[in-house]
Amino acid sequence: xxxxxxxxxxxxxxxxxxxxxxxxxxxxxxxxxxxxxxxxxxxxxxxxxxxxxxxxxxxxxxxxxxxxxxxxxxxxxxxxxxxxxxxxxxxxxxxxxxxxxxxxxxxxxxxxxxxxxxxxxxxxxxxxxxxxxxxxxxxxxxxxxxxxxxxxxxxxxxxxxxxxxxxxxxxxxxxxxxxxxxxxxxxxxxxxx
Amino acid sequence: xxxxxxxxxxxxxxxxxxxxxxxxxxxxxxxxxxxxxxxxxxxxxxxxxxxxxxxxxxxxxxxxxxxxxxxxxxxxxxxxxxxxxxxxxxxxxxxxxxxxxxxxxxxxxxxxxxxxxxxxxxxxxxxxxxxxxxxxxxxxxxxxxxxxxxxxxxxxxxxxxxxxxxxxxxxxxxxxxxxxxxxxxxxxxxxxxxxxxxxxxxxxxxxxxxxxxxxxxxxxxxxxxxxxxxxxxxxxxxxxxxxxxxxxxxxxxxxxxxxxxxxxxxxxxxxxxxxxxxxxxxxxxxxxxxxxxxxxxxxxxxxxxxxxxxxxxxxxxxxxxxxxxxxxxxxxxxxxxxxxxxxxxxxxxxxxxxxxxxxxxxxxxxxxxxxxxxxxxxxxxxxxxxxxxxxxxxxxxxxxx
Numbered sequence: 119x120x121x122x123x124x125x126x127x128x129x130x131x132x133x134x135x136x137x138x139x140x141x142x143x144x145x146x147x148x149x150x151x152x153x154x155x156x157x158x159x160x161x162x163x164x165x166x167x168x169x170x171x172x173x174x175x176x177x178x179x180x181x182x183x184x185x186x187x188x189x190x191x192x193x194x195x196x197x198x199x200x201x202x203x204x205x206x207x208x209x210x211x212x213x214x215x216x217x218x219x220x221x222x223x224x225x226x227x228x229x230x231x232x233x234x235x236x237x238x239x240x241x242x243x244x245x246x247x248x249x250x251x252x253x254x255x256x257x258x259x260x261x262x263x264x265x266x267x268x269x270x271x272x273x274x275x276x277x278x279x280x281x282x283x284x285x286x287x288x289x290x291x292x293x294x295x296x297x298x299x300x301x302x303x304x305x306x307x308x309x310x311x
Numbered sequence: 312x313x314x315x316x317x318x319x320x321x322x323x324x325x326x327x328x329x330x331x332x333x334x335x336x337x338x339x340x341x342x343x344x345x346x347x348x349x350x351x352x353x354x355x356x357x358x359x360x361x362x363x364x365x366x367x368x369x370x371x372x373x374x375x376x377x378x379x380x381x382x383x384x385x386x387x388x389x390x391x392x393x394x395x396x397x398x399x400x401x402x403x404x405x406x407x408x409x410x411x412x413x414x415x416x417x418x419x420x421x422x423x424x425x426x427x428x429x430x431x432x433x434x435x436x437x438x439x440x441x442x443x444x445x446x447x448x449x450x451x452x453x454x455x456x457x458x459x460x461x462x463x464x465x466x467x468x469x470x471x472x473x474x475x476x477x478x479x480x481x482x483x484x485x486x487x488x489x490x491x492x493x494x495x496x497x498x499x500x501x502x503x504x505x506x507x508x509x510x511x512x513x514x515x516x517x518x519x520x521x522x523x524x525x526x527x528x529x530x531x532x533x534x535x536x537x538x539x540x541x542x543x544x545x546x547x548x549x550x551x552x553x554x555x556x557x558x559x560x561x562x563x564x565x566x567x568x569x570x571x572x573x574x575x576x577x578x579x580x581x582x583x584x585x586x587x588x589x590x591x592x593x594x595x596x597x598x599x600x601x602x603x604x605x606x607x608x609x610x611x612x613x614x615x616x617x618x619x620x621x622x623x624x625x626x627x628x629x630x631x632x633x634x635x636x637x638x639x640x641x642x643x644x645x646x647x648x649x650x651x652x653x654x655x656x657x658x659x660x661x662x663x664x665x666x667x668x669x670x671x672x673x674x675x676x677x678x679x680x681x682x683x684x685x686x687x688x689x690x691x692x693x694x695x696x697x698x699x700x701x702x703x704x705x706x707x708x709x710x711x712x
Contacts, residue, residue, distance in 0.1 A: 131584040134584055134586045134587065135584055135585065135586070135587060136587055137586075137587030137588075137589060138587075138589075164586060164589060171591065171593065172589075172591035172593075173591065173593040173595075173596075182590070182591060183588060183589065183590045183591070185590045188590070188592075188596075188600065189600040189603060189604055190600075190604075191590075191592070191600075192592055192596055192597045192600035192601070193600050193601050193604050195592055195597055196597050196598075196600070196601045199597075228601065228604070229604060229605055230605040231605070250587075250588065250589055250590055251589070252592060267589070271594055275593070275594045275595065276594055278594065278595060278598045279594040279595075279597060279598055281598075282597070282598045282601055282602075285612055286601070
């Protein structure tokens with residue numbers, strides 16, 4: 119057996135291996151990892167040196183991680199932001215939970231063609247975005263939230279995104295109202311569901 | 312060279328001269344002058360160009376001008392110098408040995424020599440060793456081969472292997488960079504060792520009396536095998552510590568990947584942690600993805616509108632006719648059927664109402680479609696008690712129907 123590895127090193131390795139794992143706020147955070155917290159959990163995020171983001175790879179002509187249908191994934195992400203990022207003057211993280219149906223509806227209005235097909239595609243993309251930590255998808259309550267990785271976006275790069283989210287189609291009118299109440303009074307609504 | 316144990320006879324000199332002739336022709340391409348080796352690779356290129364041209368020219372050979380034309384890329388003095396040396400060493404000769412001969416032909420031996428030299432340069436003698444071993448194997452199987460020839464062959468090979476391993480050992484003790492650069496040309500593959508041992512076995516089976524030469528050969532082969540293993544071990548040690556994959560040739564890595572067991576392959580990445588796959592979505596990328604995507608909405612969204620409605624302004628701006636109509640009413644009220652009226656009459660009331668009327672009259676004057684105008688004269692009447700307190704006499708008049 120190799121000599122014992124210090125626990126914080128191990129925790130750090132585990133965090134990088136698992137992507138963006140969530141730990142309770144009470145747990146110690148391994149040093150050197152940026153975190154995103156929503157009050158009850160802390161997500162450990164992959165570190166990038168000197169505040170850079172992986173977008174830097176493009177400047178060095180290095181291929182980023184290959185992605186199937188990146189355009190579609192990003193459009194679904196934009197649709198989810200339209201629903202979850204309700205206070206556009208704030209940072210998108212932690213955002214507010216929104217029903218998956220709203221996100222799908224926004225996506226359908228954004229795109230062209232068969233609505234049913236678009237919903238199915240978007241559902242797949244939502245799951246993939248959930249797997250990689252860009253969204254938090256709760257399949258039981260069918261709600262979606264912005265993911266911890268979004269907290270890595272530097273504030274300076276958010277301007278165009280804010281404009282974009284303002285321009286996107288509105289989520290269906292009555293539902294976001296209900297959702298806003300649900301978001302505010304979730305513990306009250308939960309038993310009713 | 313030629314062994315001259317006795318007093319040399321004329322025959323010996325002749326034989327020696329013939330051997331020297333072959334040597335000279337072989338290495339003519341490498342000669343700077345008849346006594347030294349080239350000091351510029353370009354000189355060899357000239358020789359190669361010439362020899363290629365001769366091969367194309369066929370049996371009538373080339374004239375001096377044609378040779379110059381072929382070598383036009385090189386400076387004249389370089390070409391002349393090379394030609395003189397090549398002629399002196401017999402690599403290029405007159406077609407017929409007589410004076411004032413204008414056409415030349417090239418020697419076959421020089422071309423072969425040059426090919427050999429190029430090959431040695433490329434792979435440093437290792438493939439040459441393969442060829443020699445294969446040839447020797449054929450020779451051993453040849454029924455005309457004598458024991459003496461076999462002994463000479465075995466001794467030559469033993470010498471080559473010994474020198475080879477000495478060079479490799481020297482490199483192994485030198486710097487790692489030098490070793491990496493030179494070793495791939497020098498160190499042996501399993502195949503060359505096996506082939507050498509096979510040859511050794513064949514010689515020993517056919518001529519058991521040559522066991523002594525064979526022992527030498529065997530020892531040399533083993534020494535070489537050890538040397539090349541040691542060089543490889545040194546390289547893989549340093550490769551293992553530096554993770555510089557170029558320290559070993561790609562073939563070595565490929566062989567390892569093909570032949571290693573699953574555990575060995577897994578052990579390579581022991582202690583590595585791989586990041587979870589994490590595609591990155593830059594905000595700008597999200598924006599451009601949405602903008603490039605297919606959509607039903609019009610491509611240019613309407614400009615942002617203030618949320619508070621402002622109907623007054625828009626109504627005003629839209630109804631030019633209504634404004635003109637209002638001005639006409641005001642003007643007709645002032646004129647009361649007359650064609651002209653003095654302005655001071657009209658304004659003879661309190662200033663708050665008069666200035667509004669004056670503004671309307673000015674508007675009617677400036678409106679391009681209304682047939683009214685204001686004409687002012689030069690005077691100025693001061694009226695300290697009146698309102699307004701000063702007044703220029705002027706006329707408001709109708710200019711048309």
